Each structure stands twice: as structure tokens, then as C-alpha cells.
Amino acid sequence: MSPWTGPAATLADRVAAFIAARMAGGPTESFAALARDVHAWQVTTAPVVAALVEGPIADWRDIPAVPVDLYKELPVGTLAADEPAITFRTSGTTGGARGIHRMRSSALYDLGAVAWARRCVPGLPTDTAALLQDSATVPDSSLSHMVAAIGAGSWHMRDGELDRSGLDARVAAAPGPLFMPGTAFALAEWLDGDPAPLPAGSVVMVTGGFKGREHRLEGAELLRACRDQLRPARLVTEYGMTELSSQLWGTPEGPFWPAPWLRAVAVDPHTGTPLPADTEGQLRFYDLCNLDASIGVETLDAGRVRADGAVSLSGRLAGSPARGCSLTVEEAWARRTP
Amino acid sequence: MSWSAVRAWRELLHRIDPSPAVPTLSGAGAQHALAVQLDALTDTALDQVAAMPGKPWSTATVTTARTVSTAAIEWCAVLLGRGTRVVWKHPLGAPGLAPLLADAAAKVRLPLTVTADRAAVDDAELVVAMGSDETITAIRDRARGTVLGFGHRFSVAWVTERAGLAAVADDAALHDGRGCMSPVAVFTPLANADATLAAAMVEAQRRWPVGAVAPAEAAAIRARRALARAVGAVHEGDGWSVHALPVARWSAAALPRSIAVHQVTDVAGFAEAMAPMLPWLSTVGADAKIPAWPAVRVAALGRMQRPPLVRRHDGVDWLKATLQPADR
Numbered sequence: 288m289s290p291w292t293g294p295a296a297t298l299a300d301r302v303a304a305f306i307a308a309r310m311a312g313g314p315t316e317s318f319a320a321l322a323r324d325v326h327a328w329q330v331t332t333a334p335v336v337a338a339l340v341e342g343p344i345a346d347w348r349d350i351p352a353v354p355v356d357l358y359k360e361l362p363v364g365t366l367a368a369d370e371p372a373i374t375f376r377t378s379g380t381t382g383g384a385r386g387i388h389r390m391r392s393s394a395l396y397d398l399g400a401v402a403w404a405r406r407c408v409p410g411l412p413t414d415t416a417a418l419l420q421d422s423a424t425v426p427d428s429s430l431s432h433m434v435a436a437i438g439a440g441s442w443h444m445r446d447g448e449l450d451r452s453g454l455d456a457r458v459a460a461a462p463g464p465l466f467m468p469g470t471a472f473a474l475a476e477w478l479d480g481d482p483a484p485l486p487a488g489s490v491v492m493v494t495g496g497f498k499g500r501e502h503r504l505e506g507a508e509l510l511r512a513c514r515d516q517l518r519p520a521r522l523v524t525e526y527g528m529t530e531l532s533s534q535l536w537g538t539p540e541g542p543f544w545p546a547p548w549l550r551a552v553a554v555d556p557h558t559g560t561p562l563p564a565d566t567e568g569q570l571r572f573y574d575l576c577n578l579d580a581s582i583g584v585e586t587l588d589a590g591r592v593r594a595d596g597a598v599s600l601s602g603r604l605a606g607s608p609a610r611g612c613s614l615t616v617e618e619a620w621a622r623r624t625p
Numbered sequence: 626m627s628w629s630a631v632r633a634w635r636e637l638l639h640r641i642d643p644s645p646a647v648p649t650l651s652g653a654g655a656q657h658a659l660a661v662q663l664d665a666l667t668d669t670a671l672d673q674v675a676a677m678p679g680k681p682w683s684t685a686t687v688t689t690a691r692t693v694s695t696a697a698i699e700w701c702a703v704l705l706g707r708g709t710r711v712v713w714k715h716p717l718g719a720p721g722l723a724p725l726l727a728d729a730a731a732k733v734r735l736p737l738t739v740t741a742d743r744a745a746v747d748d749a750e751l752v753v754a755m756g757s758d759e760t761i762t763a764i765r766d767r768a769r770g771t772v773l774g775f776g777h778r779f780s781v782a783w784v785t786e787r788a789g790l791a792a793v794a795d796d797a798a799l800h801d802g803r804g805c806m807s808p809v810a811v812f813t814p815l816a817n818a819d820a821t822l823a824a825a826m827v828e829a830q831r832r833w834p835v836g837a838v839a840p841a842e843a844a845a846i847r848a849r850r851a852l853a854r855a856v857g858a859v860h861e862g863d864g865w866s867v868h869a870l871p872v873a874r875w876s877a878a879a880l881p882r883s884i885a886v887h888q889v890t891d892v893a894g895f896a897e898a899m900a901p902m903l904p905w906l907s908t909v910g911a912d913a914k915i916p917a918w919p920a921v922r923v924a925a926l927g928r929m930q931r932p933p934l935v936r937r938h939d940g941v942d943w944l945k946a947t948l949q950p951a952d953r
Contacts, residue, residue, distance in 0.1 A: 338855040354848035360874060361855055557843040569844055587844060606839020 290391040294328050295365070295578065302395055302548065302575045309547040310402045318550065322347040322573055325582050332365040336581050348552055348561050352571045352583030358386035358530050364580040366391065372579075375429040377529045388429070388530050390579040396532040397436040399576045403546040404437050407536035408523055411466055411490055415440025416457045418449065418469025418477060429529045430494065434468045444469075449476045455483070464488030464520065470495040475509050484518040491517060493539075494525040510539045526600060530584045532576035535598055542597035548575040551592045554585075556604060564594040569604055628675045630733045631706040635666050637729040638698075646722050647694055650801060650836035657833050658800055659722070661931055662695040666702055670934035674703055679948030681707035682771075686749035688714040688764060690756040690777070692803040692879075694721025699934055700753050701726070701737055703947060710736040714745040743767070751947065773946055775939055778805040778907030779877040780929055783895055784813045785913040787821055792927030793884070794825035796910055798833045799930045801881040806908045806922075806930045809877055810885040812895040819869035819886040823860035826867060826882065835864035835882045846883045872898050877905065892916070907939060908932075 291299045301321055308315040323344055329336045339351035353363050359377070366372050366389050373393050377386035390396065405411055415434060421442035422431035431442075443454040454477060458465065464486050469477075471493055485491070491513055513522060526543045527534040535543035535551075545551055552561050553568030562568040570586045577584065589601040643659045644652035685704050689697045697713055704711050715723045723739040730737035746752045746768045754764045754774045761774035782793045796808050811822060838846075846866060853859045853868035860867040865882040872887040875898055889895050896916050899906060908922045909915055910929040920940025922932065935944065 335855045339851055351851075354844070354851050356845075356848040357851055357855070360852055556840040556847070557838065559847055569840065585844075585848075587841065589840065604839075604841035604844050607841040607845075 289394070291578070295332075295391075298325055298328055299395060299578055302578060303398060305575060306395075306399050306402055306546075306548055310406060318548070318575070319347045321575055322350060322582055325575060325578060326350045329365060329581060333363065333581065335361050335363045347550070347573055350573060350583045351581075352559075352573070352585035353530075353581040354585045355386060355528070355530050355587060358388060358580075359384040362387070362389075364389055366579055374427055375432065375529045376427040386529055388532075388580055390532070393432065393436075395576040395578060396432075399533050399546055399548060400433045400436050403534060403536065404433075407544060408490055408492075408521065410488070411437070412464040412488065413438045413466070414461065414463060415466045415468070416454065416461070417442050418444060418454070418467065418473035420444045430468075430470075430527065433527065433534065437468075438466055440466070444473060449473055451477065451480050455480070458483060458485060461486045464490070466490050466492070467517075467519070468492040468494065468525070471509060474513060478509070478512050478516055482516060484516070488520045489517075490521045490523060491519040492523050492525050494527065507539075526598070528572075528584070528586065530577075530580070531572055531574050532578075532580075533574045537597075542593065542599045544597055545572070549573070550596065551590075551598045553590060553592045559585075565591050567591050567601060570598065570600075626675065626706065626708055627735060628671055628706045630735050631666070631671060631702050632668065633733040634705070634730055634735055635663055635702070637732060638663055638726065641725055641729065643722055643725065646720070646725050648837060649691075649803075651834040654798070654801060654833045654836050657798075658693075658695050661799060662698045665699055665932065665934045667934070671702070671706065673935050674944055675706060677944060677948070679945065679951070681709050682750040682947070682949055683710065684712075684749045684770075685709045685751040685753065685947070686712040686714050686745045687753045688746065688755060688760075689716070689721070689723075690760070691716050691719045691721075692777075693800050693805070694719075694723070695800075696755060696804075697723070697753075698726065700943075700947070701730075703934075703944065704751075705730070705735045705737060707948070709751070711738075712745045712749065713737060713739045714743070715739060715741055717741045746772075750949075753947070773941070773943070775941075776905075778905050778939060779809050779879060779902070780806045780906070780908035780910070781877075781899070782808040782811045782910040782926060782929070783892070783913065783915050784811055784815065784818065784911075784926065787815055787818070789912040789926040790818060790822045791825040791828070792925075793910065794822060794829040795927050796929040797826070797882060797884055798829040798835075801836055801838075802883065803879055803881060804930055805879075806924075806932065807879060808884060808910055808929060809879045810875060810887060812872070812887050812889055812898060814889060814891055814894075816888065818888065819858055819860055819867050822884065822886060823862070823865075823867045826860075826865040826884075827862055830862065830864050830882070838881050842881055845878060846880050849878075849880065849883065849885065877902060 372389040375388045379385035415438040422435040443450040533546045533549035535545045537543040556569040591599045644655040647655040727739045750770045752772045758776045858869040
């Protein structure tokens with residue numbers, strides 16, 4: 288039974304139908320119409336979203352995008368505080384407040400995540416050995432949740448430490464190709480131990496960065512070392528965020544491709560005005576699956592969005608305020624508390 | 626001792642145009658920032674420092690952050706006046722005023738050189754390090770001499786009289802609000818102080834137009850604006866913004882020409898908000914009595930970024946700390 292009721296249930300059905308039709312290559316209603324309707328419902332039920340509306344919504348790009356920092360500060364979305372929810376939280380690696388994304392159900396999240404992963408990586412192995420924490424142990428990790436939705440398997444990070452021996456044994460005993468998703472840092476750690484090549488047909492997925500940690504292997508060097516040592520059939524990249532319900536997939540040499548129900552816009556960080564295609568700016572996403580939160584999400588990442596929708600990521604926006612001058616009260620308490 | 630040369634250096638610096646060297650500030654903003662820094666080097670203050678007993682170091686390196694490129698001037702003046710040879714280590718790719726100041730120093734035969742090379746801290750007898758906590762830790766790891774480290778701090782204003790808000794706008798305009806002594810927020814029992822401060826920000830912008838704002842800074846200002854739309858009030862104009870926010874949403878983020886205003890019932894409410902942040906609090910600009918907090922400088926409104934030369938810096942007696950220990 289759908290956890291959504293009334294207009295929300297209708298919208299959820301329309302989003303699910305949009306996903307199914309786009310994956311089947313059939314006709315769908317327009318992204319713009321569905322985006323406007325989802326936003327209109329969110330305005331009536333999500334006070335933070337409603338507060339950000341400053342003018343008429345003539346185009347889906349006019350829909351206000353909630354800055355990711357607000358997910359740390361305020362309850363963004365359509366759920367009341369006492370409503371049961373699936374909750375994803377940002378990592379909070381800096382010791383600061385964690386962004387919170389709550390949803391009534393992960394049904395749309397799972398539907399979209401699995402469909403787009405399998406479309407972007409045809410033949411994706413179903414046997415997973417993840418360089419991540421078990422989704423059962425960290426149910427608030429959206430990344431572990433996504434990987435669990437894509438395929439069952441084993442988990443090889445515990446309390447932030449790589450389970451190197453378990454991972455090596457798992458690879459050695461694998462009867463067939465493996466899907467090996469992990470963060471860049473975890474992969475770099477594993478490669479330090481000179482692991483054996485993967486079974487034929489295996490796919491390595493790299494996502495995220497180093498979260499403030501340092502390693503000798505970074506960027507292109509890390510990917511080269513991955514190819515040389517692990518010899519995967521495919522090396523793919525993934526971009527996702529706790530605040531989003533949909534993902535982008537790509538290759539190390541190419542851009543990221545958003546799911547058809549997720550659109551990206553680069554905006555001028557000074558004004559929030561959308562920029563022409565292929566112009567570097569601050570990335571904003573519009574995600575139809577973010578039904579219970581905000582359809583528009585504004586990141587702190589810089590990149591370009593091509594006319595065909597593909598996204599090239601440049602990294603974090605330049606010129607971050609000095610860290611020590613940017614302590615939040617929560618960070619200060621975190622630093623003071625052993 | 627080279628105090629006469631330091632005075633001559635100061636006079637030369639009064640005549641330079643700093644604006645090309647400080648691209649983050651407007652021309653008027655850069656000239657204002659330099660003039661304010663030089664104003665602290667009064668003859669009286671220099672005489673006071675010269676009269677202090679103690680043995681100077683032979684060599685010193687002063688490292689500066691990107692945020693306030695004039696911050697090293699007073700340190701260099703004191704060290705050079707005492708006869709110390711000084712290297713000014715600036716951030717890679719961001720020399721700021723350092724080359725101009727070194728050129729001026731050479732004209733009056735003061736031994737000031739500039740570099741971006743991290744090795745400059747290795748063998749200096751004294752290293753004065755300004756920057757992030759991570760930077761200072763890295764400097765402590767490699768320096769063989771004495772290190773005086775000053776990490777990033779933040780400052781706030783406590784305003785009880787509406788007339789004081791114009792001075793807060795002036796404080797926020799200096800260095801475009803990026804300095805550790807710039808007010809990042811106003812705490813006040815006054816109603817509608819945000820609107821009054823907004824009017825003052827317009828005037829400050831007219832006198833000292835804002836300089837360049839980095840993409841991440843701009844994004845952070847817009848994020849705070851969104852927060853204020855949701856739970857507060859927004860005032861904004863060309864190059865400035867004021868956000869009225871509940872005190873529960875207070876953060877010490879230093880954003881260029883963007884100030885948060887938090888209304889509290891009384892000074893106890895202000896003290897409560899500061900409590901978890903005291904280790905990082907540099908300066909309170911105040912027009913009324915506030916609690917005595919160790920290591921926190923209290924300044925008149927409008928003087929927050931104009932500290933006198935003879936003072937404690939982040940709780941440290943820096944004029945004494947830049948001399949050799951008595952038992953050496």
C-alpha cells in the first residue's frame with residue numbers, strides 16, 4: 288500500500304509512471320508539467336519550500352531550489368516531525384550538523400535508482416561486494432541504501448575502516464563477476480594493499496571524494512591504479528547526494544548523465560540565475576523523486592551542464608569562507624565534546 | 626633598533642596605491658584597509674614598543690592568510706623596529722600587499738623580504754603564523770624555531786542603542802567583513818535593528834564599495850538568505866545583506882558584507898549564545914557592559930577592526946611574545 292495519500296499519492300503514481308515510461312522508451316507527460324505539479328503540492332505542505340517562492344513559476348527552472356545547507360538547519364519537506372519516515376543523513380565529517388532528508392517511502396527512490404543504474408551499466412553484476420558500511424548498520428546512509436537496492440552482497444567497511452582481509456577473501460572466492468561500489472577514499476585504501484585482479488566482467492563504481500582525508504592516490508591516478516591493479520571490465524563513476532533521491536552515472540573520461548527524472552542547471556552563484564549551456568556555475572538539481580522533500584536542490588558544487596543535459600563536475604565552489612571563521616554552534620559543541 | 630626607519634616606512638606606505646595588489650577589495654576598500662592599519666602605528670605606540678625591555682630575535686617569518694592582507698603590517702613593523710630580519714610568507718598565488726611593502730621597506734633599508742615558499746618557516750628563530758588551524762599545525766610540524774600561532778577567529782557586536790548600528794556597518798565594511806575582527810553578527814535587545822542596520826549598510830557601501838565575492842561566498846550568502854526567508858527577514862542591496870534570524874540559528878560564518886542580526890532579551894541571552902563559541906571569539910564590539918571573557922577583546926563599535934598596537938592579541942601579549950624569552 289502506498290504511504291502517500293490524496294494528491295501526493297496521485298503525484299507518486301505519476302512519477303512512477305514517468306520513470307517506467309522513460310525506461311521503456313514510451314511516451315510520457317512532460318517533465319515540466321510534472322515538476323510544476325509536484326512543486327505546487329510541496330508549496331502547500333512544506334513550509335520551507337513555500338517560504339522560498341518569490342514569483343510565478345513559468346518554467347521548471349523557476350522552481351526555487353533549497354540550498355543543501357538548509358537541510359542541516361531546518362526540517363525541509365512535507366512530513367510533520369512526528370510522522371514515521373525513512374531518514375537519510377549527510378556524513379557530517381566536519382563535525383558539524385548533518386543534513387536530513389526524510390521521506391515517507393523509498394519506493395520512488397528505489398525504483399529510480401535501480402532503473403537508472405541498470406540503464407547506465409548494462410549487465411551490471413548482481414553479486415555485490417561493497418566498499419561501504421552495511422545498509423543495515425547505517426540505515427541513514429543514502430549511498431548504502433542505493434547499493435542495497437541495486438544488488439545484495441557483502442559489505443566491507445566497518446566503523447570507517449576498510450575490511451581488507453574480508454574483501455580480498457571475497458574477491459578470491461567470487462564465483463562470477465562482482466559489482467564493487469565504493470568511495471574514492473575506500474578504493475584508494477584497498478589499492479594500497481595490492482589486491483588481486485577482479486573476476487572477469489566485474490564493475491567498479493567510484494563515488495564521492497575523500498571527505499577531508501588525504502591519500503597518495505587521488506583523481507586520475509586513483510582511477511589509473513584501479514584499472515591497472517583490479518582490471519575491472521568497467522570502471523564507472525556515480526554522483527549522488529543525501530538531499531537527492533536520484534543519481535547521475537558516468538565514466539572517468541566522460542560527463543555524468545542524470546536520470547531522465549532528474550535535471551541539472553548551472554546557475555550564477557551570485558544571483559541564482561540559470562546560465563547558458565556549457566557555462567560553469569553552481570549546480571542545481573530538480574528531482575521528481577524528491578516528492579517528500581524539495582524538488583529543487585541547490586548544491587555547493589561547481590560544474591557545467593551541456594545542452595543535452597549531461598553534467599561535468601568541477602569540484603566544490605571556489606573561495607569557501609575560512610573554516611575556523613565558519614564554525615556553527617553545533618560544530619563548536621562537537622569540537623568541545625570528547 | 627630601526628624605529629626611525631619604521632616611521633619612514635609608514636610614511637612611504639601612506640603614499641602607495643594598494644588597490645592593484647588587493648583584487649578582492651574595491652579600490653576605495655583597499656585604501657581604507659591600508660590606512661586603518663597604518664593608523665595604528667602612531668609615534669606614541671611605536672615609542673611604547675621601543676621602550677619595552679627584551680632581546681629581539683635575529684630572524685622571523687610572518688605567514689599570512691588570504692583574508693586580510695594588511696594583517697602582517699603591525700607585526701612586521703614591530704619586528705623590523707627591533708632589528709629582526711623578517712620574511713613575509715604569503716599564500717601561494719596571493720601575494721597581496723607583501724611585494725609592495727617589501728619594496729617600500731627596501732627604500733628605507735629595512736630587512737623585509739617576501740616569499741611564497743613554505744620553507745621560509747623552517748629555520749626562522751620566530752614564526753608568526755596566521756591562518757587556519759590546519760595551516761598552523763602544519764607550520765608547527767616543520768618549523769624548528771618558536772611558533773606563535775593565531776588561528777581564525779570571529780567577532781560579533783553587542784548593540785543596545787540604535788545609534789550604534791551605523792558604526793557596526795563601518796566595521797563590517799572594512800576588509801569586506803572577512804577579517805577575524807569583523808562583526809559576523811549583531812546581538813541586540815532592540816526591535817527592528819535589522820532595518821536600521823540595513824540603512825547603514827547602504828551608506829557604507831556608498832563610501833567603500835564591496836570588492837569581489839567568491840562563488841562559494843556568494844552561494845553561502847544566498848543560502849543564509851533562504852534561511853532568513855524561511856525563519857526571519859531579509860534586507861539586501863547592491864553588495865550587502867542583513868538577515869534577521871532567530872538566535873538558535875546563529876553561526877559564526879564570516880561572509881562579505883553580510884551580517885546576521887539576532888534579537889535577544891538581554892545580555893544574558895547574548896552570553897548564552899556565545900558560550901560554546903568562546904574559544905574562537907576574538908572581539909566583541911559593544912556599547913554596553915558585557916561579561917568579562919578571558920582572551921576576548923572588547924572594543925567600541927566602529928573600532929572593532931582598529932585595535933591599538935599595544936594590546937593583547939587573541940589573549941596573547943604579542944609584543945612580549947615576539948621577544949626572546951628572558952632565560953635564553
